[in-house]
Amino acid sequence: MLAANLRRARTGRGLSISELSRQSKIGKATLSQLESGTGNPTIETVFSLSRVLEIPISDLLDARPAGGLTVVRASEAEVLSGEGVDLRALRRIESGDAVFEVFDQRVRAGRRQESLGHVGTEHTIVQAGRLGVRVEGNEVELGPGDCVSFDAALPHGYTALDGEVRSVLLLQYRADQRLHLTDATPGVPCVTEG
CATH class of the missing domain: 1.10.260.40 (lambda repressor-like DNA-binding domains)
Structure with missing residues (x-):
């Protein structure tokens, strides 16, 4: 794809x-x-x-x-890996003027993942572990249940502070930022609501 x-x-x-x-x-x-x-x-x-x-x-x-019931099995989802993070795409949801992408995000123990920035707003909800988050020079530490949101265009990074960090990454976009592909192709499931 x-x-x-x-x-x-x-x-x-x-x-x-x-x-x-x-x-x-x-x-x-x-x-x-x-x-x-x-x-x-x-x-x-x-x-x-x-x-x-x-x-x-x-x-x-x-x-x-995709239509109807969609199940994404952890063992079947393709993993996109970086220096310190493994992402598994779980879902894309389109609603009105917004597009949301949901990822299972694992930050490997003692590793750091840097990003120069990208389109959208980034939301990360920590499920397990302690996560260090740096956004344009500002640093915060998150624990289970904590959430951080920021403009994803800003340079940012994640660090696993104590062992592996399990979290949910939600990327939010405006619908006008979509590529608007016309061919139906397989990949991350998509649901349209609204």
């Missing part, structure tokens, strides 16, 4: 692979591999592409609405 969606988003923005490489700081060879379907992206790559192309992450990874 990433190959077709990336190509569609890049050409829709009128960007060459060279220009996308320059703006995203991702090598041209890597981008070519991703567009040909032979690359294996990291969290950092997907978030960087989301930031530069100004689209939700799920628009790079998915586009197919």
Whole structure:
């Protein structure tokens, strides 16, 4: 899915692979591999592409609405890994002028995950462990049940302070930030409400 969606988003923005490489700081060879379907992206790559192309992450990874009952099994969900975080996409929800993406987020023990920023508003709800969150120089510590929200375009980072941190990551976008793909393709489930 990433190959077709990336190509569609890049050409829709009128960007060459060279220009996308320059703006995203991702090598041209890597981008070519991703567009040909032979690359294996990291969290950092997907978030960087989301930031530069100004689209939700799920628009790079998915586009197919689902109907009825949808079950996402932990053992079957594809994991997107970064330096310190593993993300499993659980759901995309569209309601009125808003799009929400729900991820199971695991921050590995003693690891830090940095982001230059990306489209949307980020909400993280800690389920287990202690999570350090840094947003543009401001740092907070969260425990189970705590939540943080911020403009995801700001540089930010997560650190697992005591062992692995389990959390729910909710990314919120405006509907006008969507890529508006026309082909039905498999991937992260989508529900439309409203």
